[in-house]
Amino acid sequence: MTQAWGRVREIIKKEFRQSLRDPRMRVLLIVPPLVQLIVFGYAVNLDIESSPMAWMDLDRTPQSRELLAAFRGSNRFVVKSSTSGEDEIHDRLDRGEVQIVVRVLPGFGREILRGNTAPVQLLVDGTNSNSASILSGYAAQIIAGYAGKVAAQPQRSRLVMQTEAAGAQVRIGLPSLAVRSRVWFNPELKSRYYFVPGVIVNIIALVTVMLTAMSIVREKEIGTMEQLMVTPIRPIELMLGKILPFALIGLLDVGLVTTAALLVFRIPFRGSGILLFGASILFLLTTLGAGLFISTISQTQQQAVLSSFFFFMPAFMLSGFTFPIRNMPLPVQYVTYANPLRYFIEIVRGVFLKGTGVVILWPQIAALFVYGVTALGLSAIHFRKRLD
Amino acid sequence: MNMRRTWAVTRKELLHIVRDPRSLSIALAIPLFMIILFGYALSLDVDRIPAMIYDADGSPQSRDLVSQFQGSRYFQIIGFARDYRAIERKLDSGECLMGVIIPNDYARDLLSGREAGIQLILDGSDSNTASIALGYADALVSLYGARLRAEILNQGRGGQASAPIDGRIRVWYNSELKSRNYIVPGLIAVVLMIISALLTSLTIAREWESGTMEQLLSTPVRAQELVLGKMTAFFFLGIVDTVLALVAGVFVFEVPLRGGLLLLGATSGVFLMGALCWGILLSAVARSQLLAYQMGMISSFLPAFLLSGFIYAIENMPAVILIIYLLTPSRYFVTVLKGVFLKGVGVQILWVEIVFLAAYASIVFLTATRVLKRKIA
Numbered sequence: 001m002t003q004a005w006g007r008v009r010e011i012i013k014k015e016f017r018q019s020l021r022d023p024r025m026r027v028l029l030i031v032p033p034l035v036q037l038i039v040f041g042y043a044v045n046l047d048i049e050s051s052p053m054a055w056m057d058l059d060r061t062p063q064s065r066e067l068l069a070a071f072r073g074s075n076r077f078v079v080k081s082s083t084s085g086e087d088e089i090h091d092r093l094d095r096g097e098v099q100i101v102v103r104v105l106p107g108f109g110r111e112i113l114r115g116n117t118a119p120v121q122l123l124v125d126g127t128n129s130n131s132a133s134i135l136s137g138y139a140a141q142i143i144a145g146y147a148g149k150v151a152a153q154p155q156r157s158r159l160v161m162q163t164e165a166a167g168a169q170v171r172i173g174l175p176s177l178a179v180r181s182r183v184w185f186n187p188e189l190k191s192r193y194y195f196v197p198g199v200i201v202n203i204i205a206l207v208t209v210m211l212t213a214m215s216i217v218r219e220k221e222i223g224t225m226e227q228l229m230v231t232p233i234r235p236i237e238l239m240l241g242k243i244l245p246f247a248l249i250g251l252l253d254v255g256l257v258t259t260a261a262l263l264v265f266r267i268p269f270r271g272s273g274i275l276l277f278g279a280s281i282l283f284l285l286t287t288l289g290a291g292l293f294i295s296t297i298s299q300t301q302q303q304a305v306l307s308s309f310f311f312f313m314p315a316f317m318l319s320g321f322t323f324p325i326r327n328m329p330l331p332v333q334y335v336t337y338a339n340p341l342r343y344f345i346e347i348v349r350g351v352f353l354k355g356t357g358v359v360i361l362w363p364q365i366a367a368l369f370v371y372g373v374t375a376l377g378l379s380a381i382h383f384r385k386r387l388d
Numbered sequence: 389m390n391m392r393r394t395w396a397v398t399r400k401e402l403l404h405i406v407r408d409p410r411s412l413s414i415a416l417a418i419p420l421f422m423i424i425l426f427g428y429a430l431s432l433d434v435d436r437i438p439a440m441i442y443d444a445d446g447s448p449q450s451r452d453l454v455s456q457f458q459g460s461r462y463f464q465i466i467g468f469a470r471d472y473r474a475i476e477r478k479l480d481s482g483e484c485l486m487g488v489i490i491p492n493d494y495a496r497d498l499l500s501g502r503e504a505g506i507q508l509i510l511d512g513s514d515s516n517t518a519s520i521a522l523g524y525a526d527a528l529v530s531l532y533g534a535r536l537r538a539e540i541l542n543q544g545r546g547g548q549a550s551a552p553i554d555g556r557i558r559v560w561y562n563s564e565l566k567s568r569n570y571i572v573p574g575l576i577a578v579v580l581m582i583i584s585a586l587l588t589s590l591t592i593a594r595e596w597e598s599g600t601m602e603q604l605l606s607t608p609v610r611a612q613e614l615v616l617g618k619m620t621a622f623f624f625l626g627i628v629d630t631v632l633a634l635v636a637g638v639f640v641f642e643v644p645l646r647g648g649l650l651l652l653g654a655t656s657g658v659f660l661m662g663a664l665c666w667g668i669l670l671s672a673v674a675r676s677q678l679l680a681y682q683m684g685m686i687s688s689f690l691p692a693f694l695l696s697g698f699i700y701a702i703e704n705m706p707a708v709i710l711i712i713y714l715l716t717p718s719r720y721f722v723t724v725l726k727g728v729f730l731k732g733v734g735v736q737i738l739w740v741e742i743v744f745l746a747a748y749a750s751i752v753f754l755t756a757t758r759v760l761k762r763k764i765a
Contacts, residue, residue: 023679031686039694042706093560094733096723117554126562127570127730130432130516131701136557137523144530147553176503177533179526184479186512189519193512301678302590309685310418314425322699323430324517326438327567332429346482353513360481 007233011241015215019245029211033203033253040195041265051135053077054098056084061109063150067120070146071102076138089123099125100135112150148176185353196267197352198321200257201344204280205287206312208250212291213304216242221300235384243288250287254280261352270355276348279365283344285372292379296386315341340375343367389616393609397617401591405621415587415625419579420632426575427641432567432699434520435462439486440478442469447495453506456532457488462524475509485511486521498536561730572643573725574698576633580656581663581692581718582685584626588667589684591618592760593677601764611761615753619664626660637729646732652725655742659721662749663688666717669756672763692718717748 020026053071057064071077080098083089092098101123111118122139126132186193219225228238258276261267290311298304317323318332319341325333336342343364350356350364358365405412441457443450457463466484469475475487489507497504508525512518562569592614595601604614634652637643645652667684674680694700695709696718713719720741727733735742 027682027686032690035690035694038706038709039690039700042709091737094727094731094737096727112553119554120556122557124557124559126559126565127726128701129562129565129567129570130434130520132559132562133434133565134519134523136559137520137527140527140557141530143553144534176501176537177498177529178503178505179508179529180505181508181510181522181525183510183512183518183522186515186518189512189515191515194515302681305678305681305685306414306586309689313422313689317426318429323432324514326436326517327431327433328429329431349513350482354480354482354511356480 004234004237007231008237008241008244011233011238012245015242015245019211019215019249029207029249032206033199033257036199036202037196037257037260037265040199041192041260049076050078051076051100051131052080052098054089054092054101055079055082056089056101056103057082058084058106059104059108063109063112063118064104066150067102067104067108067143067146070142071139074138074142076135076142093123093125096125096127099131100139102139192265193267193353194349195321196257196261196265197348198345199261200254200280200348201283201319201341202316202321203253203257204250204283204344205315205341207253208246208284208287209291209294209312210305210308211249212243212246212288213294213298213308214301215246216292216295217298217301217304220295236380239292239380239383243292246291247281247284247288250284251277251280267352269352271351272357275357275361276351279344279347279351279361279368282365282368282372283340286340286368286375289372289375289377289379292376292383296379296382315339318342320345337367340368340371343371389610389612390608393607394613394617394620397609397614398620401618401621402624405625415583415622416628416632419583419629420636422579423572423575423633423636424640427568427572427636430571430575432516432571433565434517434524436464437462437486437517437521437524438466438484439463439488440467440469440475440484441465441488441490442472442475443490444492445490445494446492449495449498450490453490453494453529453532454488456528460524460528462521462528479509479511482511485514485517486525488525568641569643569730570726571699572637572641573729574696574722576630576637577659577696577718577721577725578692578698579633580626580629580660581696581721582688583629584622584660584663585667585670585684585688586681587622587625588618588664589670589674589680590677591622592668592671593674593680594671596675597677605764611764612757615665615668615757615760618668619661619753622664622667623657623660626664627657630656630660643729645729647728648734651735651738652728655721655724655728655738655745658742658745658749659717659724662717662745662752665749665752665756669752669759672756672759675763691716695719696722698722715748717745720744720748 019029055068055071057068068079072079077100081088081092083092089101089103093101103121103123105119105121108118108120120143122136124132124136124139183189219228233241254276258269262269291308294304294307294311298307318325318328318336318339320336321341325336325342328336346364347361347368350361405415439457441454443454454465458465463486466478469478469487472489475484475489478484479487487509489509491505491507494504494506506529508522510518510522559565592601595604609617630653634645634656638645666688667680670683670687671680674683691712692698695713695716698718724738724741724745727738
């Protein structure tokens with residue numbers, strides 16, 4: 001046993017030395033994690049605030065100016081231009097300079113004073129459907145707020161006059177509804193909170209699958225696999241020696257990204273570190289198994305890189321990292337149950353943002369466990385057969 | 389530069405491509421597969437948000453409000469809670485994203501004219517979905533409130549509903565607000581970028597590794613002819629890919645194509661040249677197929693996916709990223725694709741992007757030629 005461990009340790013040492021010496025490996029270890037962290041931590045922003053807006057006032061009354069003030073005061077919009085030219089509006093929307101145009105039609109002020117319905121038009125750039133629907137919501141709320149405060153007054157007084165004239169009892173209380181919303185887990189609705197924890201999952205998947213596959217195929221390609229085979233090392237020991245270094249590298253990545261998330265990006269960490277650590281190990285079993293499997297079906301490092309990439313890309317796209325799984329068509333949703341990244345993303349987000357524990361996350365953990373054991377087990381058997 | 393020699397290189401390269409089923413399948417099948425799969429699977433349309441309701445009031449008025457939520461296609465009521473804790477648990481487990489709580493004095497406040505409050509709890513971990521859900525819920529409640537008010541007002545005037553302000557929303561360019569309409573054009577750019585860089589990243593490194601570079605050098609072919617010849621060969625493939633991608637976009641996913649086909653074709657051509665030359669440049673720099681491959685993947689996939697504006701809006705970038713961002717060709721291509729597809733705008737608006745793409749292609753071409761010359765010498 002000690003002998004076996006000694007042999008495994010030798011392979012691990014050799015593997016570390018080789019991977020860290022190779023500039024390709026070093027690039028792979030550093031560039032993707034760093035770029036993803038910076039982009040998702042700093043640059044990516046799905047939050048919609050201060051959207052550029054054009055104001056088109058065809059009425060020019062105190063009422064229309066009050067509405068403009070309501071838009072200005074909301075902090076949701078920045079008025080980029082005021083214009084009355086139809087062509088200019090077209091042009092600005094075409095160029096993407098403004099995302100929404102508020103057009104106050106003639107007669108707006110008059111109709112409000114009379115207590116009739118006053119017309120306002122909103123033109124929204126729908127290219128990005130999500131921001132368009134959020135923006136229309138904001139604009140509709142501002143208008144409704146203004147309507148409630150200012151414009152309902154004449155209506156109400158006219159109602160009172162009418163009812164008094166009819167000799168009926170005056171009923172002053174009009175029903176009004178208010179929504180008080182509380183957002184949990186991410187009260188400021190920052191997209192950074194959503195993305196940065198997920199980077200852990202991407203990095204482990206990208207780095208460990210590719211590195212494991214490449215390191216084994218390299219031995220095959222340059223013929224050193226035969227040399228290893230004539231040493232007393234057994235296939236299982238060789239395999240352990242090959243995957244343990246990358247498991248360590250993967251865990252190191254988890255540690256680094258988590259530290260950066262907490263210290264640099266100030267993402268809350270509400271759950272248990274041990275749970276995250278344990279789930280990472282389970283997930284590593286899967287990715288290492290995938291890497292091992294790819295190594296058995298590839299003859300050259302090139303094929304290994306390509307296969308890893310085409311394993312990673314769909315797994316990444318269908319993991320729920322960017323595109324919520326709930327939005328996918330139903331058949332695809334079922335397919336995602338076969339995607340280990342999906343479970344790990346749910347665990348990571350749960351642990352970071354919600355502070356959920358094993359009680360809630362056990363199905364995901366169980367799935368990862370089953371996945372990891374089968375993937376690694378099958379690949380190990382396959383790997384042994386290939387070597388024999 | 390000699391056209392005959394360039395063409396000879398192109399022919400040689402085309403033969404290589406046709407004879408190697410693996411690169412041919414990478415070149416043709418994978419892009420189409422990715423566009424179809426992702427175009428079908430990926431969506432940012434938020435509807436049927438799983439919600440849970442806790443109606444503490446249980447009055448006819450509160451039940452009417454509940455039925456508003458039930459009737460909305462944006463919400464799917466997954467159940468009714470009997471207390472606050474039940475909603476908390478479902479939010480924790482992620483089974484529901486929103487809780488609606490109607491307090492027990494709702495009907496009393498509503499009837500007496502006081503402000504009746506409704507409480508919403510949202511799972512904010514997916515900030516995008518949460519803000520859209522919040523918007524829908526707010527809109528639903530305020531519309532409902534306005535209708536209640538109008539009903540009361542109308543009692544005194546015998547019908548004729550009227551809201552104080554009629555805010556009519558018209559959505560341009562993507563009037564049904566389908567996320568697919570803006571995901572698919574971006575996807576086309578991302579996929580074309582990855583495939584072009586991958587395809588060409590091997591081409592020169594392979595010549596070095598298999599030793600045929602020496603043979604090529606003994607012929608009178610010059611560096612720029614080699615680069616141009618190789619690029620032309622892959623350009624044919626790239627054009628086939630582009631046509632497949634555009635056909636899939638228009639006919640499979642029914643993305644409206646409002647602008648000029650000629651503009652779209654020309655810009656795609658310019659973009660392809662730049663992306664292909666990028667691969668050739670990497671291949672000339674790396675000299676090893678593997679390194680070229682990896683560099684091709686990382687340098688095409690990460691920027692094209694993250695920085696092109698395909699999905700993520702980019703703001704407040706640190707300087708390093710800003711430079712990469714400004715130099716990402718797919719970013720300009722995505723703008724052109726979305727502009728031509730959805731907005732139907734023409735050269736007078738998109739010329740900046742097109743000029744950049746052309747400049748990018750020429751600079752990368754010249755650099756690749758120079759690097760290759762230096763390596764040969």
